Structures are given as C-alpha cells and as structure tokens.
Amino acid sequence: MLEIKDLHAGFEGTEIIKGVDLTIKKGEVHAIMGPNGSGKSTLSKVLAGHPDYEVTGGTVTYEGKNLLDMEPEARALEGIFMGFQYPVEIPGVNNSEFLRMAYNARLLYKDPDAEEIDPLDFEEILDAKMKLVEMDHKYKERFLNDGFSGGEKKKNEILQMAILEPKLAILDETDSGLDIDALKAVSQGINRLISGENAVILITHYQRLLEYIQPHFVHVMSAGKIVKSGEKDLALQLEAQGYDWLTAPAT
Amino acid sequence: MKPESPKQGASLEEVLEDQNEYKYGWTTDIETDKFRKGLDEGIVRAISEKKNEPQFMLDFRLKAYKKWLTMKPPAWPNVNYPPIDFQDISYYAEPKPKKKLESLDEVDPEILRTFEKLGIPLDEQKRLSNVAVDAVFDSVSVATTHKKKLMEHGIIFCSISEAVGEYPELVEEYLGSVVPAGDNFYAALNSAVFSDGSFVYIPPDTISPMELSTYFRINTEDTGQFERTMIICAENSYVSYLEGCTAPQFDTNQLHAAVVELVTLDNAEIKYSTVQNWYSGDRETGKGGIYNFVTKRGKCQGEKSKISWTQVETGSAITWKYPSCILQGDKSVGEFYSVALTNGLMQADTGTKMIHIGKDTKSTIISKGISADKSSNSYRGQVKVNKGADNARNYSQCDSMLVGDKSSAHTFPYIESANSSAHLEHEASTSKISEDQLFYFQSRGISRENAISAVINGFCKEVFKQLPMEFAVEAEKLLSLKLEDSVG
Ligand SMILES: Nc1ncnc2c1ncn2[C@@H]1O[C@H](COP(=O)(O)OP(=O)(O)OP(=O)(O)O)[C@@H](O)[C@H]1O
Ligand SMILES: [Mg+2]
Numbered sequence: 077m078l079e080i081k082d083l084h085a086g087f088e089g090t091e092i093i094k095g096v097d098l099t100i101k102k103g104e105v106h107a108i109m110g111p112n113g114s115g116k117s118t119l120s121k122v123l124a125g126h127p128d129y130e131v132t133g134g135t136v137t138y139e140g141k142n143l144l145d146m147e148p149e150a151r152a153l154e155g156i157f158m159g160f161q162y163p164v165e166i167p168g169v170n171n172s173e174f175l176r177m178a179y180n181a182r183l184l185y186k187d188p189d190a191e192e193i194d195p196l197d198f199e200e201i202l203d204a205k206m207k208l209v210e211m212d213h214k215y216k217e218r219f220l221n222d223g224f225s226g227g228e229k230k231k232n233e234i235l236q237m238a239i240l241e242p243k244l245a246i247l248d249e250t251d252s253g254l255d256i257d258a259l260k261a262v263s264q265g266i267n268r269l270i271s272g273e274n275a276v277i278l279i280t281h282y283q284r285l286l287e288y289i290q291p292h293f294v295h296v297m298s299a300g301k302i303v304k305s306g307e308k309d310l311a312l313q314l315e316a317q318g319y320d321w322l323t324a325p326a327t
Numbered sequence: 328m329k330p331e332s333p334k335q336g337a338s339l340e341e342v343l344e345d346q347n348e349y350k351y352g353w354t355t356d357i358e359t360d361k362f363r364k365g366l367d368e369g370i371v372r373a374i375s376e377k378k379n380e381p382q383f384m385l386d387f388r389l390k391a392y393k394k395w396l397t398m399k400p401p402a403w404p405n406v407n408y409p410p411i412d413f414q415d416i417s418y419y420a421e422p423k424p425k426k427k428l429e430s431l432d433e434v435d436p437e438i439l440r441t442f443e444k445l446g447i448p449l450d451e452q453k454r455l456s457n458v459a460v461d462a463v464f465d466s467v468s469v470a471t472t473h474k475k476k477l478m479e480h481g482i483i484f485c486s487i488s489e490a491v492g493e494y495p496e497l498v499e500e501y502l503g504s505v506v507p508a509g510d511n512f513y514a515a516l517n518s519a520v521f522s523d524g525s526f527v528y529i530p531p532d533t534i535s536p537m538e539l540s541t542y543f544r545i546n547t548e549d550t551g552q553f554e555r556t557m558i559i560c561a562e563n564s565y566v567s568y569l570e571g572c573t574a575p576q577f578d579t580n581q582l583h584a585a586v587v588e589l590v591t592l593d594n595a596e597i598k599y600s601t602v603q604n605w606y607s608g609d610r611e612t613g614k615g616g617i618y619n620f621v622t623k624r625g626k627c628q629g630e631k632s633k634i635s636w637t638q639v640e641t642g643s644a645i646t647w648k649y650p651s652c653i654l655q656g657d658k659s660v661g662e663f664y665s666v667a668l669t670n671g672l673m674q675a676d677t678g679t680k681m682i683h684i685g686k687d688t689k690s691t692i693i694s695k696g697i698s699a700d701k702s703s704n705s706y707r708g709q710v711k712v713n714k715g716a717d718n719a720r721n722y723s724q725c726d727s728m729l730v731g732d733k734s735s736a737h738t739f740p741y742i743e744s745a746n747s748s749a750h751l752e753h754e755a756s757t758s759k760i761s762e763d764q765l766f767y768f769q770s771r772g773i774s775r776e777n778a779i780s781a782v783i784n785g786f787c788k789e790v791f792k793q794l795p796m797e798f799a800v801e802a803e804k805l806l807s808l809k810l811e812d813s814v815g
Contacts, residue, residue, distance in 0.1 A: 124770050127762060152772035160770075164763045168785025177781065178771035185772065219785070236771060 077102050077139060077275055078123075078244060084133035085122045091132065092118045094300035100244070100275050107278045107286055107311060110297035111319050116279045117161050119297070120246045124158035125151050138244070153185040155243030159233040159250045161279075166220040171232070172202060174220045175239055182240060205238040208268065210261040226253035234265045245269065246277045251285040263288030283315040296322055362419040368392060371519050374419050378488050378522075383499050387508060391518030394509035401512060404676040405705040405737055406645050408580075408618070416551045416582060418520045473537065482566075483528040484539055487555055490526035497528055501559055505588040505626045505653070513584040513647075514622040517553045521586065524554035529564040529595070538795055540569035551582040558588075560595040562629065567598040569798055580608075580644060585621045593629030593656065598637070600794050602802050605642040610700070613672035616644025623650035627659030627685075635662040636679065637793040639802040641809055644673060649707065651680035654688035654716075661690040664790040668806055669702030669734070678708035678739075683719035683749070692723040695787050698734035699810060705737040710751060712744040719749045727757045728786050730810065758786075780807040 078100040085093040092115045100106055108116055122129050123136065125148035136143040143151060152158075166174070179201075180192045193201075206213060211231050221229050230250050237245055247266070251259055266289055270276055278291065286294075286308065294310040295302045296319065303322050304310065362370060371392045375385040400411070477484050483494060491498050508518040525541040541556065560566055583605065589597050608616025619642075625634035636650035652661025663679035681690035690710065698704035704727065712719045727736035738755050760782050768778030783806050784791065791799045 124766075126766055148766060148769035149772050149774050152770050158770045160767070164761070164767045166764050166767065166782065166785075167758070168788065169781050170785070174768075174771075174781070177768075177773050177777065181772040181774075181777075240771065 078143075079137045080123075080134070081136075082134040083119075083122070083131070083136060085118065085129050085131045087118070087129055092129075092300055093122060095134070096297075096300070096302055098295065098302060100277065102275055103270075103272045104293065105270060105276045105278065105289060105291045107280060107291040107294045108297055108302075109280060109294065109311065109314055114297045115300040116297050117248050120158055120248045120277070120279060123151075123246060124148060124156065149181070152240075153182060157237050157240055157242030157245045159230075159237060159245065159247035161248040161252070163221050163224075163229045163233055165222045165224070167222045169220045170216075171218050171220050172199075172216040175202060175236060178236065179239055201239065205235055208238055209234050209265045210258070211235055227255060227258050230254055231258060231262060234262050237269065238265055241269070243273065244275050244277070246279070248279045249281065250278070251280050251282060259285065260288065283311045286311050298322060362417050364417050365414040366392075366416070366418055366520065370418055374520055374522065377419070378491070380491055381495055383495070384491055387502060388519050391508035391515050392520075395512065395515035395519055398509070398512045398515055401647075404647050404707070405703065405739075406647065406674040406676050408645055408674075411580075411582060411618070413516075418551060418553070419522055476536070477539075480533055480536060481530040482533065482535055483526065485526055487521075487524045487526045487557065490557075494526075494528070497559065498526070498557070501557055501588065501590055503588075505590060505624050506586050506622050511622060513620040514586050517555060517584050517586045517622070520551075521553045521555040524556045524585070525558075526556075527558040527560075527566065527568065529558075529560045529566045531561040531563055531592075533561075533564045535564075535566040538567045538569055540571065542571045551584065553583075554585050556585070556587040557590075558597055558599070559590045560592065560597050560632075562592045563594045564592075565596045565598075567795060568600070569795065570599070570601040571604070580616055580618050582618050583620070583643075585623075587621070587623040587650075589623075589625035589634055591625070591627050591629055591632035591634055591656075591659075594631050595629060596633040596635070597625065598635045599623075599625070599650070600798055601636075601638040601640070602794075602798060602805065603638065603640045603642055603646075604805060606644075607642045607671060607673050608644040610671035613644065616673075617642065619643035619646045619648060621646075621648040623648065624653065624680075625651070625661070626653045627656050627661060627688075629659070630656040630685075631658045631660075632656050633660040633662070635660075635664070635793070637662075637664040637790060638666070638677075639790070639794070639805070640665070640667040640675060640677060641802075641805050642673075643675075646673075646675040646677050648677045649679055651682070652690060653682045653684065654690065654719075655684045656688075657685040658687045658689075659685055660688070662793075663690075663692045663694070663708075664793045665694045666697070666787045666790045666802070666806070667695070667704055667706075668697040668699070668809055669704045670699040670730075670809055671702060672700070673702040675703070676705040676707055678706045680709040680711070681721060683710075683712040683716035683721070683746075686715070686717045686719075688716055688719050690719075690721045692721070692725070693789050694723075694725045695790055696725070696727045696736050697730065697783065697786070697806070697810075698727070698736050699730035701733045703735045703737070705739060707739040707741075709741040709743070711742075712746050712749040712751070714745045716746050717748050719744075719746060719751075721749075721751045723751075723753045725753075725755045726786065727755075728783075729757065729759045776807070779810050783807065783810060 080096055080098040083093055083096045084091060110116055131144055176198050183190050209231055221232060230253055233250060254262060291308055294306050296304040371388050375388055506514050509515050527539055529535055558568060591597055605617035605619055608614055627634050634652050640646055654661050661681050667675045667677050669675045679692055692708055694706045696704040696706055706725045710721045725738050729736055736757060740753055742751055765775050765778045784803050791802060794802060
C-alpha cells in the first residue's frame with residue numbers, strides 16, 4: 077500500500093529525514109518510536125504533504141501512485157489520514173460543520189455526481205461515531221479544537237478518523253495526553269478501524285498503547301533514520317532499556 | 328461543494344494573489360451629457376437649474392458650496408493619497424437623452440443591459456418580487472421598480488430628484504437634518520453638487536412589504552459620483568434597505584462622496600445594509616480605483632426607535648466611512664455590524680460613531696477587519712455618552728484578521744462619557760489565518776479555497792447573519808472570491 081524508499085526531506089535547507097525506507101501492506105499496524113526530535117512528526121507531515129517541508133530525495137509510492145506529486149487534499153481524498161501531534165485550533169469554524177465538509181469532500185471525490193449528505197443524516201453518523209470514541213455531544217457545536225484540552229483534541233482527531241474511514245491512518249502521538257479511560261476508548265476506536273483493508277502507522281513513546289493495539293512491526297527512528305525494526309517485543313525492550321543502545325554509534 | 332482540481336503547490340500568498348480581474352470592470356458605451364470639469368458657483372447653479380429645483384434646494388447647495396470653500400479634506404484618517412484636484416473632476420454626468428422617463432421601456436436598452444450584466448435585471452416582471460430597486464447610473468437614477476405596489480402602502484420610493492419635485496415639503500424638512508451641509512469636507516461637497524440618489528418615506532404604522540434597494544454604478548471615467556440617500560421611517564414603521572455598488576476599471580481614481588441620512592420616529596426601525604464592491608485599483612501597482620469618502624448617519628429621533636447599519640466593504644482604493652447613529656429618543660437603539668476587507672494596496676479607515684443623548688439608549692458595534700496583501704485596514708469608532716443619557720449602554724467588539732504578513736490592521740477606539748451611569752464594554756482581538764490551519768483542512772480533503780472561505784465566514788458570521796439572506800450569500804461569495812483566485 078505504501079512504499080517509502082530512501083526518503084530525504086527537510087525544512088529550509090536543514091535535512092531532518094535522512095534516508096527512510098519503510099514498506100506497509102494492507103492490514104498491517106506499524107509502530108514508530110524514537111527519541112524526541114528524531115523526525116517522527118516530520119516524516120508523518122511529509123507523507124501528508126505539509127508545504128513547510130521540502131523533499132530532497134527518494135520516492136514514496138501509495139497504491140501505485142507517486143504520493144509526492146499529490147496535493148495534500150488529494151492525499152486525504154485518496155484515503156490517507158493524519159492524526160496530528162498538535163492539532164491546530166480554528167476559531168469560528170464549527171466542529172460538526174467542519175466534519176460535514178470533510179465528509180462531503182470525500183463523498184464528492186468518490187462520485188462527482190453524488191449529492192452532499194443531508195445534514196440530519198450526517199448528524200446520525202456523527203452521533204454514532206462520537207459514541208464510538210466516547211465523546212460528549214457538546215463538542216459538536218464547539219469551534220474546531222478551539223479551547224479543547226490536550227486530550228479532547230486527540231479524541232477529536234480520532235473522531236475525524238472514524239468519520240473519514242481512511243485506508244492509511246498515520247497517528248502521531250495520539251495517545252499522549254489521554255487519560256486511562258480515553259486511551260482505552262481511543263484504542264478501541266482504532267482497533268475497530270483496522271480491518272484487512274486498512275493500515276495504521278502509530279507514532280508513540282509508550283509501550284502502553286501497544287498493549288491495546290497490537291502492532292505487527294515496531295520501528296525505531298533516530299536522527300532522521302529508521303535504525304531498528306522488529307516485532308512487538310522490541311517495544312518492550314525499548315521500554316526497559318531506552319534508546320541509547322541503538323542511537324549511540326548510528327551515524 | 329464540488330472538489331476543485333488541486334492547485335500545484337500553491338503557497339498561501341499565491342492562493343491569495345488573484346484577481347487583477349475585477350468582474351465588474353467594463354464600461355457601457357452610451358452617450359453621456361457631462362458638465363465641463365471644475366467646480367464654481369456657476370456649476371452649482373447649473374446643476375440645480377438642470378434639475379429644475381425649487382429655491383430652497385439652490386439655497387441649500389449654495390450654502391454648502393460656500394462652506395466647502397472654507398474647509399480642508401480631513402487629515403486624520405489613517406490613509407495616504409496624493410491631494411485630489413477638485414477642479415479636474417466633472418460634477419455631473421447623465422445618460423443622454425435627458426427627458427422624464429415614464430416607464431422602464433424608455434430607459435436606454437444599453438443601460439438596462441448594463442444592470443442585467445451586473446445581475447440586476449430592472450425588468451419588473453423578472454425582478455424578485457420581494458425587492459424593489461432604484462438604479463443609479465453615474466449621477467442619475469435611471470429606474471425605480473415596484474413603485475406602484477409600494478404606493479399602495481403609502482410608501483414613497485423614488486429618486487431624490489423626483490422627491491424634490493413631488494414631495495418638496497418632506498425633502499425640505501429632512502434634508503441636512505442629520506448630516507448638515509457643512510458637516511465635513513466631503514459632506515459639504517456632496518451637499519453642493521449631489522446629483523441624485525434614492526428617497527424613501529415609510530408612513531406611520533407600515534411595515535414595508537419588500538426590501539428596498541439601490542444599486543449604484545459609476546460608468547464615466549472622470550466624473551465624481553455624489554449621490555444622496557434619505558430614508559424617513561415614521562412612527563411604528565419598518566424598512567430594510569440594501570445598497571450595492573460597482574464601477575468600471577479605470578487607471579485614474581474616481582471620487583465617490585455620498586451622503587446618507589436616516590431618520591426614525593417613535594418605535595420605527597431602519598435596517599440599512601451595504602455590500603460595497605467598487606473597483607479597488609490594480610492589485611500590484613495600486614493604480615486607479617474609487618475613493619470612497621462617504622458620510623452615513625442615522626438619527627433615532629423617536630423613542631424606542633432603532634437604526635441598524637450592516638456593511639460589507641470589499642472594494643475601493645480608499646474607504647473613509649463611519650456609518651453612525653445619533654441616539655436621541657429615549658430607549659433608542661443603534662447597531663453597527665461591519666466586515667471590511669482590504670487586499671492589494673487598498674486602504675480602509677472605517678468604523679462608526681454612537682452618540683448617546685436619550686436615556687436608556689443602547690448601542691452595539693461589531694467590526695471585523697480582514698487585511699490581506701499589502702493593504703491597511705483601520706477601525707475607528709467613537710462612543711459618546713452625553714450628560715443626560717442615563718443608563719446608556721454600549722458593547723463594542725473589534726476583531727482583525729491578518730492574511731499573509733505584509734498587511735496591517737489598526738484599531739482606534741474613542742470613548743467619551745459624561746454620565747457615570749453608562750455601561751461601556753470594549754473587546755478587541757487580532758488573529759491570523761495560518762498555513763497550519765489551511766493544512767489542517769487540506770489534510771481532511773478540503774481544498775485551500777474552501778478552507779479560506781470557511782475560516783473567513785466563521786470570522787464574519789456575526790455580521791453576515793445580520794444581512795438579508797440573498798445578500799449574505801452574495802457577501803460570502805464576494806469575500807471568498809477576493810481572497811482566492813484559483814477557483815475561477
Ligand atoms: N517547521 C520546523 N521548523 C524548524 N525546525 C523543525 C521544524 N519541523 C521540525 N523541525 C526540527 O526537526 C527535528 C525533528 O522534529 P520532529 O517534530 O519531526 O520530531 P519528533 O520525532 O516528532 O519528536 P517528538 O517525539 O518530540 O514529537 C527537530 O529537531 C525539530 O526541531
Ligand atoms: Mg513528534
């Protein structure tokens with residue numbers, strides 16, 4: 077589904093991603109761990125097409141297409157979802173209207189002749205999904221992420237994911253900031269999404285999340301590269317030993 | 328919402344950099360009768376004579392002209408422009424031939440086509456049945472629709488020239504009663520040379536059965552447009568009035584110095600809405616565009632009367648405009664809802680004045696300024712509470728939004744209170760559309776264009792909801808169009 081080959085990318089001339097290779101197949105869950113500042117968020121933003129970052133080398137193929145050629149909205153419409161580490165606040169824009177816009181954009185992309193969803197029908201879908209992630213209805217009428225607590229923002233990301241039903245979800249530290257109940261709810265939400273057809277990249281610092289969501293692969297990113305890949309037990313090892321044994325002589 | 332084809336790697340600046348294409352920038356090829364350039368007493372007399380005005384009108388004009396000679400253009404607004412040569416402007420232009428038009432059929436078909444092209448078919452049959460229109464072309468009102476139907480309710484809706492002829496006592500009573508001839512430099516100029524405009528009188532106990540509207544179109548290059556609008560709403564009456572404006576694209580600047588006077592008697596209400604989209608000059612060089620120097624003021628003369636101004640200002644090279652309310656009647660209410668968008672090299676200095684004279688008077692000010700490109704956008708508002716205005720209340724909220732990092736926003740609130748029982752509240756904020764916000768929308772499959780509209784419409788929501796439905800839709804579209812080119 078996704079094939080990243082020797083990807084180099086950076087910000088205003090500084091290289092942050094320094095040659096990443098990663099292959100993700102349908103139905104797989106990949107966890108990416110690694111020290112602060114190692115480039116995990118940058119990698120996910122590059123995959124989502126953030127204009128601040130410049131790709132300086134390598135290729136990314138998504139479902140047979142050159143992902144790097146696609147506009148950010150086209151990537152989203154083709155089924156990539158990015159759950160932000162720091163979701164931005166957008167005052168003035170109503171949360172449920174935003175969700176409906178996104179839903180309609182997807183709907184019309186799949187079928188240009190389709191009609192936009194009836195707001196009342198959408199309401200029903202929204203209510204069901206909010207239940208799924210255990211989110212209170214009052215967040216529907218709030219402005220998008222505006223004044224949301226850290227955990228509420230993360231839940232709102234998962235709500236969006238549940239509504240957009242992406243093929244590939246890249247979740248950047250979605251677990252950080254969630255309380256224990258919320259973590260369970262969010263994990264359940266993610267688990268429900270994982271089916272034979274979808275794939276998930278989980279960026280996380282905590283092995284705890286991986287108790288709820290079983291990853292098929294665990295990768296360690298350090299200084300802009302994936303320095304180690306393994307299976308679930310790698311996460312346990314990292315939890316016990318930290319990153320030093322991997323990062324010290326890496327360059 | 329249809330998915331747009333993705334625009335390759337557009338930066339925020341690129342998305343915003345549209346439209347040197349001003350949609351209304353064409354001219355209509357018709358013969359006009361134009362006075363020679365320049366202003367002197369002879370021109371003032373000639374205008375009055377051309378319009379067969381009664382003596383009181385000529386006196387009003389001459390008094391204003393003499394006052395004007397002693398005045399100077401205001402220097403305090405936060406705008407810059409080279410001095411205007413008032414002798415290089417023609418003060419009167421009208422479509423030829425000048426004869427009294429008995430019906431719409433006699434209007435030059437070219438002019439009818441012009442208005443049709445602007446989306447304002449004057450043909451009454453085709454006209455939305457809930458809006459009556461007065462169309463002003465250069466200096467002259469060319470057609471007023473639905474007159475008959477309004478007359479059945481006793482409502483007078485006609486050009487001001489016609490009102491001078493047919494209802495001179497009403498005009499004499501109210502002309503200059505809210506904006507005196509010598510009020511300010513541009514109001515004095517207007518009073519001396521105004522050519523036409525709309526006149527509305529709503530008799531007591533009457534709710535206007537339709538929205539009234541005036542559409543202003545400047546067509547001729549070196550003429551100024553000096554129209555004058557008067558709306559009088561008698562006891563227990565209500566009217567909603569809409570005003571729209573466009574002008575062709577010329578390299579020179581045209582002066583638009585209008586005066587609007589509103590009067591409400593006991594329990595009456597006027598809702599006055601404007602969507603202003605005059606040509607704003609070349610986006611890169613700033614060449615051309617309208618100088619929009621307008622005096623708009625309403626007097627809540629009666630008890631419990633109300634005047635509400637809603638404006639969406641999106642055009643003009645320079646805007647200088649402060650729709651104001653004199654809250655004279657006890658318990659009267661004044662409102663000002665404004666969206667002012669500047670882009671390119673536009674400059675706007677706009678706001679309001681709320682003057683509390685009566686007891687228990689209340690005013691609300693909601694101002695939303697959006698500045699993009701290298702433009703400058705200033706809010707200037709005054710809240711004044713006179714000694715006798717017990718329990719006056721004002722709530723002011725002024726929000727600015729910056730788009731890109733070369734534009735500027737300024738807020739100049741002035742508060743003067745001579746009565747300690749007044750409650751005055753002022754809030755202000757400045758925000759920015761950020762690249763990260765737009766990216767957030769895009770990462771959910773929403774185009775940049777729709778993202779910008781959503782953020783801007785969210786920002787302006789409180790003002791848009793004051794506009795009549797069709798106007799609100801129009802205004803939203805206009806703002807989006809101004810801020811993103813890629814759609815068209
Ligand atoms: N827009 C930017 N401007 C400047 N520096 C940046 C920018 N984006 C990323 N960087 C730098 O690139 C490096 C990698 O950042 P990134 O956010 O990808 O790390 P991370 O692995 O997600 O870290 P964390 O675990 O703390 O979230 C950091 O040193 C960061 O400061
Ligand atoms: Mg990060």
